Amino acid sequence: MGRWGITLPLTGVPLAAHRTLVAELAGLGYTDVWTAETAGTDAFTPLALAAEWSPELRLGTAIVPVYTRGPGLLAMSAATIADLAPGRFVLGIGASSPVIVERWNGGTFADPFARTRDTLRFLRRALAGDKVDERYETFTVRGFRLEHAPEQPPPIMLAALRPGMLRLAAQEADGAITNWLAATDVPTVRAALGQDTELAARIFVCPTEDADAARALGRMLISSYLTVPAYAAFHDWLGRGDALRPMHEAWAAGDRKAANKAVPDAVVDELVVHGSVAQCREHIARYVENGLDTPIIALLPTGADQFDLARALAPRA
Numbered sequence: 001m002g003r004w005g006i007t008l009p010l011t012g013v014p015l016a017a018h019r020t021l022v023a024e025l026a027g028l029g030y031t032d033v034w035t036a037e038t039a040g041t042d043a044f045t046p047l048a049l050a051a052e053w054s055p056e057l058r059l060g061t062a063i064v065p066v067y068t069r070g071p072g073l074l075a076m077s078a079a080t081i082a083d084l085a086p087g088r089f090v091l092g093i094g095a096s097s098p099v100i101v102e103r104w105n106g107g108t109f110a111d112p113f114a115r116t117r118d119t120l121r122f123l124r125r126a127l128a129g130d131k132v133d134e135r136y137e138t139f140t141v142r143g144f145r146l147e148h149a150p151e152q153p154p155p156i157m158l159a160a161l162r163p164g165m166l167r168l169a170a171q172e173a174d175g176a177i178t179n180w181l182a183a184t185d186v187p188t189v190r191a192a193l194g195q196d197t198e199l200a201a202r203i204f205v206c207p208t209e210d211a212d213a214a215r216a217l218g219r220m221l222i223s224s225y226l227t228v229p230a231y232a233a234f235h236d237w238l239g240r241g242d243a244l245r246p247m248h249e250a251w252a253a254g255d256r257k258a259a260n261k262a263v264p265d266a267v268v269d270e271l272v273v274h275g276s277v278a279q280c281r282e283h284i285a286r287y288v289e290n291g292l293d294t295p296i297i298a299l300l301p302t303g304a305d306q307f308d309l310a311r312a313l314a315p316r317a
Contacts, residue, residue: 002288004315005032005296007062007202008046010306015041019053021307026056029315034062034092034202034296038100044077051085059089062177062202062296063159065096066119067107072144074119075126082127082150091127092177092200093119094159097228112230114138117168120156124172127153157200161234166192175200175293180222180231182270183283185238186290200294203284206274207309208302214274217300219263222271227251227259243267272300277312284313 006025009015022033033050037043043061050059059081064074078091095101095112102109118136125132129149132141155174160166166189169176175198178189186199193199204221206214225231226244235244243264250258273283284295299309311317 003031003058003200003294004029005034005058005060005200005294006030006310006313007036007296007298008033008050009035009041010299010310011301013306015046015049018046019049021310022050022053022057024311025314026054028311028317030057032058032060032294032296034060034200036062036202036298037064037068039104044081047081047089048084051081051088057088059085060157060200061090061092062157062200063092063094063096065100066093066115067096067101067109068105071119071122071126071139071141075123075144075146078123078154079127079146079148079150082152082154083148086150087152089154090157090174091123091154092157092159093123094177095230096159097230099228111138113164113168116158116165117172120158120168120172123156124153127156157198160193161230162237163192170194170197174198177201177296180204180225180234180271181287182238183286183290183292184270186287186292188238190291198293199291200296201287201292202296202298203287204272204298204300205280205284205313206272206300206302207277207280207304207313208274209276211274213302214272214300215265215268218268218272218274219260221300222263222268223247223251223256223259240267277309277317281313281315281317 035043035046043064047059082089098109101107115138118138131145133143157175158169158173160169160176177200179202181201246262247259273280
């Protein structure tokens with residue numbers, strides 16, 4: 001079996017309460033724990049805890065925005081986790097979105113490709129212990145050196161949705177992380193990335209046989225996420241432009257309810273894994289069969305115990 005990851009913390013569960021589950025994950029067949037960073041926990045603190053709770057799991061950020069921390073602070077945070085979990089940490093970075101960068105963090109979302117590329121290049125040098133004195137296209141760093149560079153600099157993966165960023169990930173990073181991907185989309189993304197670069201994807205999983213409830217939740221999430229310009233362009237590239245056009249038109253008109261209703265069931269069923277636990281596990285496996293290296297389960301709330309569902313979705317369940 002290859003990699004099998006999960007996103008932590010689970011929805012609605014306090015971070016400190018995850019200790020028992022994290023200690024079990026490797027024995028259940030999980031290989032990876034990944035974090036996200038939107039408006040809940042930050043990406044690094046859960047991994048610091050997981051590094052102590054489990055000595056086996058690979059730990060990754062998916063993703064840390066390149067705009068919301070200065071380059072030096074981002075290097076410091078990454079070096080800290082790399083020091084706690086030598087050889088087990090993967091730093092995933094990406095542009096994030098205008099909402100997170102500008103509306104929530106007071107930054108400026110400009111030149112996302114260049115900012116991500118420049119941050120990657122800076123981090124390569126900083127995490128190797130180099131003194132960085134460089135004028136990049138999107139920022140300048142003068143005389144920065146980590147006081148304690150990690151003995152094993154972590155691999156760096158890029159959030160990548162379309163060919164330009166996927167090529168950058170293949171050429172300069174150690175992998176690509178994508179999101180809101182159907183199993184049938186994997187070959188398209190893999191072709192743009194190449195065969196020799198790790199491809200990870202966060203997969204939204206709603207283990208319930210109540211299809212109406214799963215689709216209602218899926219429509220709400222899809223209309224919220226896929227109206228973000230980067231995701232809209234991603235799904236245009238993947239061929240869903242016509243299917244999602246009514247949703248975009250309703251959203252642009254300010255009618256959120258109509259936008260939700262306009263998401264076709266077929267699109268929800270492609271992008272949100274739902275059904276029985278066994279059906280969900282089989283659906284996730286199809287991503288791997290189609291060329292995904294690292295599925296990262298993101299459990300959606302169903303009303304059932306989140307820890308029980310995480311255990312049930314494990315490869316060795």
